[in-house]
Amino acid sequence: MVSRLPFIALLLATTAGMEALLWQALGSEIWLAARLAMALLFLPIAIWLGICVGNAIPGFLILVLARRAARIVLPVTGDIEHAPLTLRTAIAVTVRNEDIAAVIDNLTALLAGLDDPAHFAGFILSDTQDPALASAEALAAQGRPVTYRRRSRNTGFKAGNVMEFLDHHAEGFDVTLMLDADSTMAPASVRRLVRIMQADPRMGLVQHLTAGRPAEAAFARLFQFGMRSGMRVWSVGQALWQGRAGPYWGHNAIFRNAPFRELCRLDPLPDGSVILSHDQVEAARLAAAGWGVAVWAEDAGSYEANPPAMPEFLHRDGRWLAGNMQYRHLIVLPGFTVMGRWQLLQAMLLFAGAPLYALMFLLAVALAGHGGSRGALVSFALAWALTLYAPKLLGYLETLLFPTRRAAYGGGWRFLAGALAETLFTLLLDAPSYISKSLALLRLILGAKPGWLPQNRSARGVAWGEAARLFWPHTLIGVVTFAALLRADPGLAFLAFPFAGGLLLVIPFCVLTASPRVSAWLRARGVCAMPEEV
Numbered sequence: 001m002v003s004r005l006p007f008i009a010l011l012l013a014t015t016a017g018m019e020a021l022l023w024q025a026l027g028s029e030i031w032l033a034a035r036l037a038m039a040l041l042f043l044p045i046a047i048w049l050g051i052c053v054g055n056a057i058p059g060f061l062i063l064v065l066a067r068r069a070a071r072i073v074l075p076v077t078g079d080i081e082h083a084p085l086t087l088r089t090a091i092a093v094t095v096r097n098e099d100i101a102a103v104i105d106n107l108t109a110l111l112a113g114l115d116d117p118a119h120f121a122g123f124i125l126s127d128t129q130d131p132a133l134a135s136a137e138a139l140a141a142q143g144r145p146v147t148y149r150r151r152s153r154n155t156g157f158k159a160g161n162v163m164e165f166l167d168h169h170a171e172g173f174d175v176t177l178m179l180d181a182d183s184t185m186a187p188a189s190v191r192r193l194v195r196i197m198q199a200d201p202r203m204g205l206v207q208h209l210t211a212g213r214p215a216e217a218a219f220a221r222l223f224q225f226g227m228r229s230g231m232r233v234w235s236v237g238q239a240l241w242q243g244r245a246g247p248y249w250g251h252n253a254i255f256r257n258a259p260f261r262e263l264c265r266l267d268p269l270p271d272g273s274v275i276l277s278h279d280q281v282e283a284a285r286l287a288a289a290g291w292g293v294a295v296w297a298e299d300a301g302s303y304e305a306n307p308p309a310m311p312e313f314l315h316r317d318g319r320w321l322a323g324n325m326q327y328r329h330l331i332v333l334p335g336f337t338v339m340g341r342w343q344l345l346q347a348m349l350l351f352a353g354a355p356l357y358a359l360m361f362l363l364a365v366a367l368a369g370h371g372g373s374r375g376a377l378v379s380f381a382l383a384w385a386l387t388l389y390a391p392k393l394l395g396y397l398e399t400l401l402f403p404t405r406r407a408a409y410g411g412g413w414r415f416l417a418g419a420l421a422e423t424l425f426t427l428l429l430d431a432p433s434y435i436s437k438s439l440a441l442l443r444l445i446l447g448a449k450p451g452w453l454p455q456n457r458s459a460r461g462v463a464w465g466e467a468a469r470l471f472w473p474h475t476l477i478g479v480v481t482f483a484a485l486l487r488a489d490p491g492l493a494f495l496a497f498p499f500a501g502g503l504l505l506v507i508p509f510c511v512l513t514a515s516p517r518v519s520a521w522l523r524a525r526g527v528c529a530m531p532e533e534v
Contacts, residue, residue, distance in 0.1 A: 004241040006058055011050035014387055018046040018380075025380040030367055038363060041356050048349050049387040052234075056390035059237025063398050070209075070298035073239035078199030080192055085119045089194055089254070090173040092165060094158055096127040098181040100137045104144050106184050111145055113187035120190075123169065126150035127161050158250070159266050159278035166261040173257060180251035182305035184213065189301030193254040196296065204291025205255040205283060207248050209235050211299040214533035217308040217459040218522050219513040223429075224306045225528035226422040228299060229395025235297040237391075244292035245339040248283035252302045259291050269329045273449075277323025280347050281330060284340030303532075308459040309514035311470060314433065318440040321351040325444065354437030361431075361500055365481045368488035374495075381495060389426070408531040418528040428502040428509050432474045435503065439473070462514040464507070471506045478503025 022042055026035045062069045074080075093107055107122045114120045124146055128134045134150055141148035149169055151161060162178065170176065175197050177190060189208060196206050209231060212224025239246060248255075264282040266275045275281060283293045307313040327344040330336075336344070386393070396419045399405045400412060409415040482504060485493035502509065512518050522528060 003243070007054040007237075007241040010054035010057060011047070014050035014053040015043075015046040018049055018383060018387065019043065021376070021380040021383050022046075025373075025376040026367075027373065027376070034363070034367060038360065038367075041360055041363070044349060045353050045356050045360070048353050049384070051346065051349075052390050053387050054241075055234045055237035056394050057237070058240050059233040059235070059391070060394040060398055062236050062240065063233060064401060068298075069236045070296055073236055073295075073297055074196070075243045075292065075294055076196050076200045076203060080195040080199055083195050083198060085116070085191065085194055085198070087119070087174040087194055087198055088172060089120050089190075090123055090165075090170055090176045090257075091120060091179065091190070092123045092125050092162070092176050093179045093181060093183070094125045094127065094161055095137070095181045096154075097130060097133055098128075100124075100133075100140045103181050104140055104146060107146055107179075108144055110185060110187060110190070114190060115187075117145075119194075121173070122146040123165065124148045125161050125165050127154050127158070129154065156266065156274055157276065157278075159264075159275065159282070163261070163265055166257055170257055170261075175254050175256050176260075177254045178251055180304065182213075183210075183251050184303045185252060186301030193296065196294070197254060197256060200292060202290065202292055203244075203256070203294060204259050204286040204289075205248055205253060205293045206296055207246060207253040207294070208296045208302040209299040210249070210252045210302045210304050212306045212530065213303040214530050215306065215308070215459075216519055216523065217514060218519040219309050219313065220306040220459075221519070221522055221528040222422050222425040222513065223313070224530070225418050226392050226426060227306075228530070229399060229419075230389075230392035231395075232297070232299060233395040233398065234391040235295055239295045239297050242295075242339065244294060245287040245337065245343070246283070246293045246295045247343060248279040248293060250279035252304065255286075256291070259286060259289065263289050263291075269326060271329075273326070275323070275326060275330075277320065277326065277347070280324075280327075280343055284336050284343055288335055288337045288340055309462050310429075310432075310510040311462065311466070314436045317351075317433065317437060321354075321437055321440050322444060324348055324351050325441070351437055351441070354434045355441055357434045358438045361496075362481065364496075365484050365488075368485050368492050374491060377492070377495060381499065385499070389423075392426075408534065410526050410529060410534045414526055414529075421522075421527055425513070427498055428505060431478075431500045431502040432471065432506040432509075435474045435477060459516075459519065460514065461516055462511050464511055467507045467510040471510060474503050474506045478506070 019039060019042065022039060023035065026038060062072060066072050091107065091110065093103055095103055104124065107124070111120060111122050122145065124141060126134065126137055126149065128137060128150065137150065138148060149165065151164060156163065175194065177193065179185065193206050193208060197203055211228045212220065215221045215224065260282070263285045266278055266281060268274055287293050307316055324347045327348050331341050331344045399409065399415060406412040406415055409418065478500065481500070482493055485496060526534065
């Protein structure tokens, strides 16, 4: 419990401080009812900002002060680097309408690097429903050192796919390394995960921190450059206080087969729908039964591909939103610890904050020109940005502090240029993203049925017509709100532009971040290059 006190203290202090700054920014001239409404709307957002700070500051300090931060926050003792392997590991890749040749090539390369058929075997778990694609998958797997299995029905989506494998194809294997179609891992990272499981017989699952693979598309390059720095700080800080009740992200992770098969069989929700975001529920169930769920908070040797363009990115967010909001049915049910319920609540806050951000902005526009000093508004806006982006900003600082880490990105100036480019990218992306999430949530409330469609992972351009069709509502909201701000107080419009100006620029932003020319320009100059690319 002691290790959780810094997180709780930082969360509460940040939440209270941000609410106080909001109250001061609103001023006494605004109606009390309006101020109370704003403060209430802002409370879940302030809690999320507290989570960001509570994870970021301890994570940053550990990364700066410790020789190997991931080892310090791992709740496992024993040899995890050199111990002889004793567990037999199934390496399973789930696919559905994917580029199967690339998937099998990656899995085959990993097995060749491990070079240990006595302890490792590869499996392709297909949920592809198109007969022609399924035939191509089976043909591609012939003569390769992998076992190909395809389900004829998609019962339970990915969670059902994995459980069917454990029920019928995993006999003789102690643990399973779970990979997505776009996942890659280094052999050394895989062996370390197995050794962590060996070192602690009560460890049920270990999630490896994952970085983006070197990307061609500008959107993916910019997004994952910041994500890598932020997630490293976040994961170390979170692992410090979550310990053996950590998260599961569904891939690039290893779990113990017997308890996973017993505890993680997911029943339908009360309304009969299937649980979509299964991973965090599975982690919470394992932890509730006394099995450890931990994070290896080091991203080297563990990779995934990020969406190549803004439409794919927002589509993925919409899927995750639909899955995470299902947790409202589960969070009150028996069978979870307090930490497990917190994990579910935190996953919901990640997306539930989006409509609150949008409502806060609209209400601020309506109240523009009434009360509040300009200095108080600037202080509130800066505090909001610094707390929201604290993990990423501290991650950038941590890299800049160490010559070897700067060198991995091609030097300090190149890294700093990437950080500035990514910061501008994020500021332009966030406001349209909040509107898209709000619209997705509204569709769910109105009865839309969420699905789990195949994903496009290939770099592509986005035509102006497609961007306009997708983002005209965002642009319209931006035009109307900024026109109202300019009429009420041009200074407020200027202050709001860094945080909401993306609504006005979303159509060209979508096109340019998917443009092959822009992407080639960034690659040629090494902007936002990953260490693996350098």
